[in-house]
Amino acid sequence: MIERIAQRDGWQCAYCGVEFKGRNDKRISLDHFHPRALGGGNGIRNLRLACFPCNTAKANAHPRSYRGLRMGLDGPESVWSRT
Numbered sequence: 540m541i542e543r544i545a546q547r548d549g550w551q552c553a554y555c556g557v558e559f560k561g562r563n564d565k566r567i568s569l570d571h572f573h574p575r576a577l578g579g580g581n582g583i584r585n586l587r588l589a590c591f592p593c594n595t596a597k598a599n600a601h602p603r604s605y606r607g608l609r610m611g612l613d614g615p616e617s618v619w620s621r622t
């Protein structure tokens with residue numbers, strides 16, 4: 540699963556852009572881009588690679604503040620064009 544996401548998005552964090560060294564990089568975590576609690580699915584289209592600091596920060600965000608965060612991260616294209 541991680542490899543499939545990396546093939547699509549590259550070996551980097553979807554949020555801060557830090558580069559991973561590969562699938563054994565201990566910083567890699569899988570993030571539900573749209574949280575399950577907000578109706579996000581469990582498929583690969585809703586999964587992103589994220590480093591632990593970003594995943595933790597996002598997981599702890601109140602849904603309202605997370606929605607603001609999402610405004611600037613509206614999909615893989617906009618995420619990758621920012622780097």
Ligand SMILES: [Zn+2]
Pocket residue numbers: 552553554555556557589590591592593594
């Ligand atoms: Zn990150």
